[in-house]
Amino acid sequence: xxxxxxxxxxxxxxxxxxxxxxxxxxxxxxxxxxxxxxxxxxxxxxxxxxxxxxxxxxxxxxxxxxxxxxxxxxxxxxxxxxxxxxxxxxxxxxxxxxxxxxxxxxxxxxxxxxxxxxxxxxxxxxxxxxxxxxxxxxxxxxxxxxxxxxxxxxxxxxxxxxxxxxxxxxxxxxxxxxxxxxxxxxxxxxxxxxxxxxxxxxxxxxxxxxxxxxxxxxxxxxxxxxxxxxxxxxxxxxxxxxxxxxxxxxxxxxxxxxxx
Amino acid sequence: xxxxxxxxxxxxxxxxxxxxxxxxxxxxxxxxxxxxxxxxxxxxxxxxxxxxxxxxxxxxxxxxxxxxxxxxxxxxxxxxxxxxxxxxxxxxxxxxxxxxxxxxxxxxxxxxxxxxxxxxxxxxxxxxxxxxxxxxxxxxxxxxxxxxxxxxxxxxxxxxxxxxxxxxxxxxxxxxxxxxxxxxxxxxxxxxxxxxxxxxxxxxxxxxxxxxxxxxxxxxxxxxxxxxxxxxxxxxxxxxxxxxxxxxxxxxxxxxxxxxxxxxxxxxxxxxxxxxxxxxxxxxxxxxxxxxxxxxxxxxxxxxxxxxxxxxxxxxxxxxxxxxxxxxxxxxxxxxxxxxxxxxxxxxxxxxxxxxxxxxxxxxxxxxxxxxxxxxxxxxxxxxxxxxxxxxxxxxxxxxxxxxxxxxxxxxxxxxxxxxxxxxxxxx
Numbered sequence: 001x002x003x004x005x006x007x008x009x010x011x012x013x014x015x016x017x018x019x020x021x022x023x024x025x026x027x028x029x030x031x032x033x034x035x036x037x038x039x040x041x042x043x044x045x046x047x048x049x050x051x052x053x054x055x056x057x058x059x060x061x062x063x064x065x066x067x068x069x070x071x072x073x074x075x076x077x078x079x080x081x082x083x084x085x086x087x088x089x090x091x092x093x094x095x096x097x098x099x100x101x102x103x104x105x106x107x108x109x110x111x112x113x114x115x116x117x118x119x120x121x122x123x124x125x126x127x128x129x130x131x132x133x134x135x136x137x138x139x140x141x142x143x144x145x146x147x148x149x150x151x152x153x154x155x156x157x158x159x160x161x162x163x164x165x166x167x168x169x170x171x172x173x174x175x176x177x178x179x180x181x182x183x184x185x186x187x188x189x190x191x192x193x194x195x196x197x198x199x200x201x202x203x204x205x206x207x208x209x210x211x212x213x214x215x216x217x218x219x220x221x222x223x224x225x226x227x228x229x230x231x232x233x234x235x236x237x238x239x240x241x242x243x244x245x246x247x248x249x250x251x252x253x254x255x256x257x258x259x260x
Numbered sequence: 261x262x263x264x265x266x267x268x269x270x271x272x273x274x275x276x277x278x279x280x281x282x283x284x285x286x287x288x289x290x291x292x293x294x295x296x297x298x299x300x301x302x303x304x305x306x307x308x309x310x311x312x313x314x315x316x317x318x319x320x321x322x323x324x325x326x327x328x329x330x331x332x333x334x335x336x337x338x339x340x341x342x343x344x345x346x347x348x349x350x351x352x353x354x355x356x357x358x359x360x361x362x363x364x365x366x367x368x369x370x371x372x373x374x375x376x377x378x379x380x381x382x383x384x385x386x387x388x389x390x391x392x393x394x395x396x397x398x399x400x401x402x403x404x405x406x407x408x409x410x411x412x413x414x415x416x417x418x419x420x421x422x423x424x425x426x427x428x429x430x431x432x433x434x435x436x437x438x439x440x441x442x443x444x445x446x447x448x449x450x451x452x453x454x455x456x457x458x459x460x461x462x463x464x465x466x467x468x469x470x471x472x473x474x475x476x477x478x479x480x481x482x483x484x485x486x487x488x489x490x491x492x493x494x495x496x497x498x499x500x501x502x503x504x505x506x507x508x509x510x511x512x513x514x515x516x517x518x519x520x521x522x523x524x525x526x527x528x529x530x531x532x533x534x535x536x537x538x539x540x541x542x543x544x545x546x547x548x549x550x551x552x553x554x555x556x557x558x559x560x561x562x563x564x565x566x567x568x569x570x571x572x573x574x575x576x577x578x579x580x581x582x583x584x585x586x587x588x589x590x591x592x593x594x595x596x597x598x599x600x601x602x603x604x605x606x607x608x609x610x611x612x613x614x615x616x617x618x619x620x621x622x623x624x625x626x627x628x629x630x631x632x633x634x635x636x637x638x639x640x641x642x643x644x645x646x647x648x649x650x651x652x653x654x655x656x657x658x659x660x661x662x663x664x665x666x667x668x669x670x671x672x673x674x675x676x677x678x679x680x681x682x683x684x685x686x687x688x
Contacts, residue, residue, distance in 0.1 A: 038566065041589055044650075052652050171653035178644050186644045194647060203650060215546060215568040215591055215646070221522055223647065 001082075004089020005096065012065070012097035021057060021098070025105025033113045039120050040210065042113075043127065046106065047206050050131045055138045055163050055199055058098055062142025063159045065094050067152050074260055087255040088248065091143045098135040103128055126209045130202040133240045137198050138163070140247035147254045166199045174200075187222045198243040201236060297321030305330055305338070305346075312336050314359075320344045320367065328352035335359045340366035343397065348372040348382070355383045362391045370399035374429050381406035381431070385413065393418060403431035404452065407439050414443045422451035427475050432457040436464075444469060454480045455497065458487070467491055477502040477528075478519075481509065489514065499525040500545065509535040519545045526567070529554045536560070539684060542567055548590070551577050560584050561684060569595050569636070578602040586681050587611060587631070594672070595636040601672040605631060609678040618679045629677040632668045634661035 012018050032045045069090065076086055106128065115124050142159050149155035174193050178186050194200045208227050226232040294308040294316060295301050302308040304327050308318045314335045322342040329352045332338065336359075343366070348354045350373030355364065362385075369382040381403035385391055389411040396418045398404045404420040407413060415434060424430030433449035434456045436442060442464040448471075449455040455471035458464070459482040466489040471478035478494035479501040481487065488510040494500035500516040502525075503509055509532065516526035526545035527537070531553040539561045542548035548567040549559070554577045562585045564570035570590040573580065575598025585608045587593045593610060607624075608631075616625035635654045638645050648654050661668060 036589075038589070040566075048650060051650070168653045168656065171648050171651045175645060175648060175653070178642060182642050182644075190644055190647050200647075200651070204647060207650065215649070 001085035001089045001092070004086055005092040008069075008090045008093030009096050010093075012093060013100070017061065018097050018101050021061075022101035022105045025102055026108055029106050030109040030112075033109055039113075039115075039118055043120055043123050043210060046127060047203070047210075050127055050134070050206075051199060051203050052167065054102065054131050054134045055167060058095075058135050058138035059142045059159045059163045061098065062091075062094060062139035063146045063156050066090075066143055066146035067155070077260055083255050084252045087143075087147070087251055091140060091248065091251065094143070095136045095139045098139060099132045102131050102135060106131075123206070123209050126206055130205055130240075133244065134198060134202050137240070137243040137247065140244055140251060144247045144251040144254065147251055147258065166197055170197050170200065191223065191226050195236065195239045198240060201239060201243075205236060291315040291317065293317045293319055295319050295321065296325075298323055309334065309336070328354045330355050332357045332362055333359050335361040337363040338365070338367070339363070340368070343368045345370060348380075348401075350374075353380045353382070353384060357383070357385045357388060357391060360388045360390055362388070363394070364396060365392070365394045366396065368397040368399065369401065372401040372403070374402050376429065379403050379406060379431065379435070381435070384408075385410050389413070392416070398433075401431070401433075403435050404433040404449070406435045406437075407442070408437045410436075410439045410442070412441045413439065414445070415447065416443070416445040418447045420447065420449045420452070424452050424475050427453055430475060432480075433471075433474070436461045439464065443467075449478075450474065454478075455494075456480065458482065458484045460484060462486055464488075465490070469493070470495070472496050474498065480504075481506045485509075488512070493517070494519065494526070496520075498523075499528050501526070502528040502530070503532055503535070504528075504530040506531075507533045507535065511535070511537045512539055514540045516540065516542045516545055516548070518543070521546060525550045529557075532557060537562065541565070542570070547572050549573075551580065553577065555579055557581075558583075561682075562586070563684070564588065564590055564593075566590065568592065571595070572640070573603060574598070575600065580604075581606075583607045584682060585609070586684075588681070592633060592636040594631040595640055596632060596669060596672065597637075597640040599667065599669050601669040603672075605672065605674045607676050607678065608674055609681050610674070611681075613677050616677060616679065623679050625677040625679055629674045630662060630665065630668065630672065631674060632672050633658045634668055637668050 028049060029046060032042050036042050077083065110124060115121055141162055145159045145162065146155045149158060174190065177189065194204050204223060205227060208224055227236055294312055296305050296308045296318060300321060305318065305320060305325055306327050309332060312318060312334050317337040317339065320338065320340045322344055324345045324347055326347045326349055328346065328348045332355060345368045346354050348371045350371045354369045354372065364383060372380050372382050382398045382401035383393060384406040387409040392414045393405060394416045398418060398420040400423060401420065405415055420433040422433065430453040432454040433452040434444060434447065436458045438460045440462050442461060444456060444466045446468045449469065450473045452474050453476050455474045455478045456466060457480045461484040464487045466479060469492045471492065472495040474497045476498045478497040479489060481503040482505060484506045486508040491513040493515045495517045497519050500519045519526050524546045526542045526548045529549065529551045533555045535557045537557065537559045541563045543565045544567065546568040548564045548570045550572045552574045556579045559580060559582045564585060565588040567590045569592045570587050572595045575596060580603040582603065582605045587608060588611045593612060610629055610631060613625065613629045616627050616629060618625055635658055
C-alpha cells in the first residue's frame with residue numbers, strides 16, 4: 001500500500017493542479033495578511049476560506065483524479081495486487097498531496113508574518129489540523145462516490161451535492177430545527193448535529209479556539225464546556241476520525257465488490 | 261468741608277475693616293503643625309487629633325500606625341511624609357471623617373478586611389463638605405473611599421488596589437452615596453467589585469481616571485443626574501461603564517477597551533435620557549454599547565473597533581441619533597430585537613459597507629446602507645442559533661436579506677454612509 005501512496009503522491013505533487021492549489025493558498029493568505037493589520041481578523045478570514053474551499057476542492061479534485069486515473073487503475077488491477085491496498089494507496093496519495101499544498105500554502109506566508117511568536121500560534125495550528133482532517137475526509141467521500149458510480153456526470157453531480165448538503169443545506173436543517181423547537185432547550189441537539197457534520201465540526205472547533213466564543217453567549221458557554229473538556233475533545237476527535245474512516249471503509253468495500 | 265469729612269470718614273472705615281480682616285486672616289493662619297511619629301511629639305494620630313484645633317495640620321511621619329478606627333472630627337490637614345502606613349489589621353475601618361474641610365494626603369492605608377455586615381472602608385466621609393483626598397495609596401481595602409451625604413469633595417490622584425475575587429464579598433474602590441458637586445480626578449482603581457460607584461450623585465465630574473480589572477463595572481451610575489465623565493480609561497472590567505436610571509449624563513473622550521466575556525459590555529445604558537456619548541473609543545468589547553430604554557441621546561464621533569457587537573440597541577429605545585461614528589471591523593455593527601426603529605443612524609462610516617459607490621465624489625455613499633444583518637437579528641431572538649455563525653448558509657441568507665429586507669427593521673438605515681473613515685485626532 002505504501003508503494004501506491006508514494007507513487008500517486010509524487011504523481012500528484014508534480015501535477016499542475018496541485019501547484020495551482022498551493023499557489024492559491026499562498027497568494028490568498030499573503031493578501032489577507034497584507035490587507036488586514038490584525039492577526040485575529042486574518043485568522044478568521046482564513047477560517048472562512050478553509051471551511052468553504054477545502055471541502056469543495058477536495059471533493060472536485062478527488063472525483064476528477066479517480067476518473068482520470070481509471071484506466072491506469074484497471075491496468076494495475078491486472079497485476080497481482082490487492083484491490084484494497086491499491087485503492088487506499090491512491091486515496092492516501094491524493095489526500096496527502098492536498099493536505100500538503102494546503103499546509104505549505106498557508107504556512108509560508110504566516111511564518112513570514114511571524115505567527116511563531118504570536119499569541120495566535122495555537123489557533124493557527126488548529127486551523128492546519130482541522131483543514132488537514134477536512135481534506136482527508138472530503139477526498140475520501142469523493143473517492144467513494146466516484147468508485148460507486150461508473151457514470152462520470154452522475155458521480156460528479158453526487159459529489160457536488162454532498163458538498164452542498166454538508167456546507168449549506170445541513171446548516172439550514174439545523175436552523176429549521178432550532179426554530180421549530182425554540183421552546184425547548186436545544187443546546188445538546190445542536191451539539192449532536194454539529195458532531196454529525198465534519199464541516200460544522202471544524203467550524204465550531206476553530207471558532208471556540210478563537211475568542212469569538214464570548215460572542216456566542218450562553219450557547220458558546222455550553223459549547224465550550226462540551227468541546228473544551230476531557231469528555232468533549234476525544235468525542236470531537238473521534239467524530240472527525242469516523243468521518244475519515246467510514247468513507248475509506250466503504251470505499252474498500254465498493255472496490256472489492258466492483259466489476260471493473 | 262463736608263467733602264473732606266466724608267473722605268476722612270471713609271478712610272477710617274476702610275482702616276477698621278482692614279484691621280478686622282487682618283485679625284480674621286491671622287486667626288486662620290495661626291495654625292499649628294502637630295507632628296506624629298516614633299520619636300516625635302505625638303506617637304499616635306489619635307493623640308494628635310485630640311490636641312488639634314480646627315485648621316491645624318497633622319504631619320504623619322514614616323511608620324506603621326495600627327490604631328484604626330481613627331475618627332477625624334476637626335477640620336485638619338492630615339498629611340504623610342515618606343508614605344506612613346495606616347493599618348486596619350483586617351478588622352477595622354481606618355479613617356472616618358466627620359468634619360468639613362479636611363484634607364487627607366500622602367498616606368498609605370491598607371488591610372481593611374472583609375465584612376458581610378457593614379461596608380467597611382479605608383476612608384469614609386460622613387455628611388461633610390469641602391474636603392480633599394489626594395495622592396493616597398489604598399491597598400487591600402474592602403471599600404476604598406466611601407462618601408455619604410457629602411458636598412464639594414475632590415478625590416484625586418489616589419491609587420486604589422484590591423484583590424477582589426467574588427462579587428459577593430468585595431467592595432467598591434470609590435463609593436459615593438447621596439453626594440453633590442464631587443470631582444473624581446486622576447485616580448487608579450483596580451481589583452474591586454465596582455471601580456467607581458455613584459448612587460444619587462448629582463452635578464459631579466469623573467475625569468482622567470484609569471479603572472481596570474474590576475469584577476463588575478468600571479464606573480457605575482445609579483439615579484445620578486447631570487454628571488460628566490471625561491477622558492477615563494476602562495479596561496478589562498466585567499462591564500466598562502454602567503449608566504442606569506439617570507439623565508443628562510455627558511460622556512466624552514473615554515476609552516473602553518477589552519471588556520470581554522460572555523456577558524461583558526463596554527458601556528451599558530439602562531433607562532437613560534437626554535445624554536451625550538461623544539468622541540469615545542470602544543475597542544475589543546464583547547458589546548460596545550448596550551442600550552435599553554434609552555431616549556433622546558446623541559452618539560456621535562465615536563470609534564467602534566473590533567468589538568463583537570458595536571451596538572445593541574433594543575426596541576425600547578427611541579430618538580437616539582447615531583452619527584459621525586466609525587464602525588471598524590466589528591463582528592456585528594448594529595443589532596436590535598425589534599422590527600421597528602425609532603432611532604436615526606445617518607452619516608457614519610461602516611467598514612463592512614463594501615458595495616457602496618460615490619459617483620459625485622462628495623464623500624457620501626450614493627446607496628444607503630443597512631447595518632443590521634439578518635443573522636444578528638436572529639441571534640437576538642434565538643440564542644442557540646449562534647452555533648451557525650460564519651457558516652456559508654448564514655452569509656447567503658444575510659445577502660438575500662440585505663437586498664430585500666423582510667425581517668429586519670426596514671427603516672433602520674444609514675441614508676448617507678460615509679465613504680472613508682473620519683479621522684478624529686485623538687491623543688489616547
